[in-house]
Amino acid sequence: MSTDTKPAEPAETPAPFKLPFWVGGDTNAFFGLGFNVMVNVLVLTGLCLGVVNIPGSDVYGVILPALGIQMLIGNVYYTYLARRLAAKEGRTDVCAMPYGPSVPHMFIVTFVIMLPIYLATKDPLAAWAAGLAWSFIIGLIVILGAFVGPYIRKYTPQAAMLGTLAGISIAFISMRPTGQMFEAAWIALPVLIILLIGFFTDLKLPFGLPVGLVALLVGSAIGWIGGYMEPADVTAAAKDIAIGLPTLQIDLLIDGLKEVSPLLATAIPLGIYNFTEGMTNVESAAVAGDEYNLRAVLFADGLGAVVGAGLGSPFPPAVYIGHPGWKAAGGRTAYSLATGVVIALFCFLGFFAVLGALLPTPAIVPILLYIGLLIGAQAFQEVPKAHAIAVVMAIIPNVASWAVGQMDNVLSAAGTSAAELGEDALAGAGVVYHGLKLLGGGAILAGLVLGAIVAFIIDRRFVWAAGYAAAGAVLSFIGLVHAEKVEWNAEGQVALGYLLAGAVLLLFAFLDGRRKAETAPQPALAEPEPAADAEVTAAK
Numbered sequence: 001m002s003t004d005t006k007p008a009e010p011a012e013t014p015a016p017f018k019l020p021f022w023v024g025g026d027t028n029a030f031f032g033l034g035f036n037v038m039v040n041v042l043v044l045t046g047l048c049l050g051v052v053n054i055p056g057s058d059v060y061g062v063i064l065p066a067l068g069i070q071m072l073i074g075n076v077y078y079t080y081l082a083r084r085l086a087a088k089e090g091r092t093d094v095c096a097m098p099y100g101p102s103v104p105h106m107f108i109v110t111f112v113i114m115l116p117i118y119l120a121t122k123d124p125l126a127a128w129a130a131g132l133a134w135s136f137i138i139g140l141i142v143i144l145g146a147f148v149g150p151y152i153r154k155y156t157p158q159a160a161m162l163g164t165l166a167g168i169s170i171a172f173i174s175m176r177p178t179g180q181m182f183e184a185a186w187i188a189l190p191v192l193i194i195l196l197i198g199f200f201t202d203l204k205l206p207f208g209l210p211v212g213l214v215a216l217l218v219g220s221a222i223g224w225i226g227g228y229m230e231p232a233d234v235t236a237a238a239k240d241i242a243i244g245l246p247t248l249q250i251d252l253l254i255d256g257l258k259e260v261s262p263l264l265a266t267a268i269p270l271g272i273y274n275f276t277e278g279m280t281n282v283e284s285a286a287v288a289g290d291e292y293n294l295r296a297v298l299f300a301d302g303l304g305a306v307v308g309a310g311l312g313s314p315f316p317p318a319v320y321i322g323h324p325g326w327k328a329a330g331g332r333t334a335y336s337l338a339t340g341v342v343i344a345l346f347c348f349l350g351f352f353a354v355l356g357a358l359l360p361t362p363a364i365v366p367i368l369l370y371i372g373l374l375i376g377a378q379a380f381q382e383v384p385k386a387h388a389i390a391v392v393m394a395i396i397p398n399v400a401s402w403a404v405g406q407m408d409n410v411l412s413a414a415g416t417s418a419a420e421l422g423e424d425a426l427a428g429a430g431v432v433y434h435g436l437k438l439l440g441g442g443a444i445l446a447g448l449v450l451g452a453i454v455a456f457i458i459d460r461r462f463v464w465a466a467g468y469a470a471a472g473a474v475l476s477f478i479g480l481v482h483a484e485k486v487e488w489n490a491e492g493q494v495a496l497g498y499l500l501a502g503a504v505l506l507l508f509a510f511l512d513g514r515r516k517a518e519t520a521p522q523p524a525l526a527e528p529e530p531a532a533d534a535e536v537t538a539a540k
Contacts, residue, residue: 438491
């Protein structure tokens, strides 16, 4: 007897995972993020030259090359993280985290740290040294945040995290660009319409042209044809083109660290702001489908500030708001790398003066409004419907912080301040200045605390809400939120308010526990067994 046996067919080996280095959407995202970062670099260049009066040779030869190294550290590393995540999960739609100089910190280090020292000493180098020390401290705090941030993220409601991020996007990312747009609406509005159609509809431009590039070219053409730009400015800017390579500025950094005590009052809360913002941006990316390791993201963020300070940059970098926007625009892993490399080259070659003279600002800033719109909408779209109230609560402190900043700038331009005018005069004009200043102090942390309290109340988790109220009390007492500076008993009345709110929440937790116990269904009692003699009697 013979049997025919067929050899087993070899199993098909799966094709190796292939991740393209560049896709069409990377072009869109590159032009969007690249022009976003470019605008910010142009602004910080103007702050150094026009506010602190740092010599142009130092700005273009030292500060911008140091900034270029910061860009390479962050954008190259975040591209690596994105490709690693894509390979791990076998996905080709992973989007890298965006990165660049932190916009709020640009203005804070200029007007709060460097400008007062310059006005007191008339020495721009002393002011620059203080800025380097401040940025160095910020970087160290962000690195520390890489170790505690994951625990904060784990126990904070998503509505609080996305809500405070939405507050930043609405107040600090959207408002200023929108105002700049309407100063030259005839240039900016056509650009905005092209961006909205290209990014929020399924319509494609002819020949697959990138939306960001087309929008910029259209806006620039309108600006030049309409006489908004001046050819003489381009000629003057071309004189500033010069190669500048990064050099260590350790002596200048050490000079700044000798007077470190006054810097801590702003460096500590703003360092916490930086790592908290990075944490919320990682949460935003996770909601969009890309779950990054928070420690890895924050560590690179802080390292960029530390290295940059050692090379001469007083401007801390940050993980940018906007990952979902660039992902929706088609960005994947390479757009961030391209942005870092191109911006670094422009920093090394001194091209930023020429770019500022060639490209009209109203043609560039609509991309910031697009990001603000998308992040603001994400907070409401991705959280449970009932938590929308918590999102709004988390937004409010950031709006208050923005409003106070605008008021302070107006008063400063008038040659006075809120302290000189007095609270009574401001209150008489209908301005709730002091209350808004307290509400907006440490806005991103304040938004997290208040948003978390509201979210836990909605879920009837009163003990957790009381825990966040206690955290608010501690943070207020030491001045990290709702206060003008970090100190002991910085804002006792706000801390007392949080403590009393926590006590009320614990009372409701107790009452809710009693109500649940009283309304819980009682187990049915078993009927007693009949006595034996009763059974006998019944049988007879």
